[in-house]
Structure formats: structure tokens, C-alpha cells
């Protein structure tokens with residue numbers, strides 16, 4: 066029996082979708098391949114509320130994060146970090162020789178619009194990166210407020226890491242004015258890992274012309290141009306099996322479940338999990354900015370100065386066919402993480418939380 070995953074990726078993949086992975090190969094230069102890719106683009110635009118160009122990459126989300134900061138920074142990047150994944154984006158800039166500065170928030174706190182305004186008012190930067198949903202601390206950044214600041218700086222390209230929130234938390238890409246929004250398949254999209262997806266604006270595309278060394282495989286301009294030239298095909302051989310699955314899953318999300326229903330389901334699971342966590346433990350980050358796709362919880366049960374052991378808890382949960390996430394990076398033992406994303410339901414959340422209460426004999 067498959068283990069029920071409550072970790073923030075990979076997430077449970079439905080039986081229907083798993084079947085797509087065993088379908089026969091086709092030529093990635095066929096008309097059929099173009100049709101699949103076109104349908105993926107059209108449906109992805111609906112999920113991300115955008116008319117921007119959809120680019121796919123056979124890599125995990127990190128590939129397009131690296132590609133975005135490298136392809137679209139002509140002058141200097143301002144990287145806003147609220148945890149492990151923001152730090153990683155900064156490292157990507159540095160290791161690619163992209164000039165960048167990092168603006169960090171205290172762990173458990175968001176990036177504020179004031180921080181962004183202050184950095185951009187120096188005139189030093191032509192690209193900004195923001196983490197939409199920081200999977201290490203459990204924060205969802207106030208992108209609506211940050212968007213208001215970004216509007217004051219129309220020449221700056223705005224990149225957003227929505228790897229662990231897109232398709233689970235509503236992001237109105239065009240209304241916010243996000244130029245490059247990045248996600249990957251194995252989180253709220255509930256697919257196996259293997260592809261990264263981004264929505265890229267014309268403004269970001271135009272910027273790439275000013276950047277000399279964009280690399281090749283993750284060069285967003287090369288990918289964009291090839292889609293035009295070859296009618297929705299890719300420069301290299303894409304992971305066709307994941308594309309079949311992505312195509313099918315997007316049809317499920319858009320035509321069967323409905324995007325608004327999907328967001329509402331995630332919201333309901335988030336509210337339930339937070340309330341449970343605050344009854345027996347404490348939700349870790351600033352309560353004003355909570356993630357809708359996972360809850361990060363302090364490892365001390367209420368009224369105790371002893372942390373629970375997450376490996377021990379997971380051992381006991383495994384006997385019941387479940388797994389939760391330990392803390393990430395600096396928060397490894399101090400917190401644990403329960404994801405509520407993808408195809409999980411309220412029944413799943415009730416099952417895992419009551420199992421934890423039972424195992425730990427919480428009162």
C-alpha cells in the first residue's frame with residue numbers, strides 16, 4: 066500500500082495520474098507532442114491567472130529559478146529571503162556570477178513591502194526575487210502588498226518562487242504584475258517530480274536581450290523562442306511521461322475540480338491544521354502570514370519544555386501508513402511540518418492529526 070505523504074513534496078499522486086506514466090512514448094517532434102504542450106499551456110494559464118507565456122523545463126523547480134535569475138538580471142538582483150529557499154536563490158545568483166544582494170527577514174517573518182521599497186529606491190536593482198510560500202518556515206508572503214510597491218518600479222523584473230503554493234493557493238499573476246512565476250510538478254500540482262513550469266512576461270523576455278551570458282539549457286529566451294519557432298516544442302527532449310501526467314492533471318484541476326474549489330479545499334485544510342496545531346503545540350511563524358499549503362509547528366507540545374522527536378513520531382506514523390515532514394534547514398528539530406497540499410482532503414488531515422494525538426498521548 067502506498068504511504069500517505071504529508072510532506073511538502075513529493076505529494077500523493079492519484080491512481081489515474083500514475084497510469085499516464087506508463088503510456089507509450091511518442092516523438093517529441095510530433096504534432097501530438099505540440100498538442101499536448103499547447104493544452105498544458107492553456108490550462109496552466111488558467112491555474113495561474115495569466116496570459117503570460119508558459120515555459121516548461123525538464124528539471125525540478127530549482128532549474129527555472131536558476132534560469133530566471135541568470136537570464137533576466139542585466140544589472141543587479143535584489144533577493145528577498147525568508148528562509149532556506151530564498152537563501153538558495155541567492156546562492157544560485159552568486160555561483161552563476163550574477164551580481165546580487167540578499168535581504169533577509171528574521172526566521173518566521175515575511176518580506177515586507179517596506180523592505181522592497183527601500184531596496185529598489187536605491188536604483189541599484191533591475192530584478193527582484195520573492196518567495197511566495199517559504200516551505201522551511203511556513204510563511205506565505207504578502208505579495209498583494211509587495212505588488213503595490215513593484216508598480217512604482219516598472220523597469221524592474223519581478224520573479225516569484227511559487228514552487229510550494231501554485232495550484233494550492235490562489236496567485237493572480239497578471240493582476241499582481243509578476244514577470245516570472247515558477248513552480249514544479251511534485252507539490253500542490255500533485256504529480257511526480259520531473260518538470261518545472263514558469264509563466265514569463267514579455268517584459269522579462271525583453272530583458273534577456275540585455276544579458277550576454279545566459280547559459281543555454283535554462284536560458285529562458287532560448288526556451289521561449291523555440292516554442293514560437295517549433296509550435297510548442299522544446300529545445301531538448303522533455304520528460305514526456307510527466308507531460309502526459311501534467312496534461313491529465315491540469316484537465317482534472319480546471320475541468321473537474323475547478324480552480325476555485327481547489328483553493329477553497331486547501332484553505333479549509335490549512336485552517337483545520339492550524340487550529341489543531343495551536344491546540345496541542347504552537348504554529349511556528351508569524352500568524353498574520355500563514356502558508357495555505359503547509360503548517361510549520363513548534364516541536365514543543367503545549368506546556369512542555371521537552372521537544373518531541375520527529376523521527377520517532379514518523380516511525381510510529383509509518384506503522385499506520387503515514388509520513389509527516391521534519392523541520393527544514395535551521396529549523397530541523399525545532400519544528401515539524403504537515404503539508405496540506407495537492408490531492409489531500411479534510412479526511413486525510415483528520416486522520417493524520419488524530420494519529421499524532423494518539424501516538425504522543427497528547428491532552
Ligand SMILES: *Cc1c(COP(=O)(O)O)cnc(C)c1O
Pocket residue numbers: 074125126127128150196198199200226227228229249250
Ligand atoms: C521545493 C521548493 C523548491 C525547490 O523545488 P525543486 O522542485 O525541488 O527544485 C524551491 N522553493 C520552494 C519554496 C520549495 O518549496
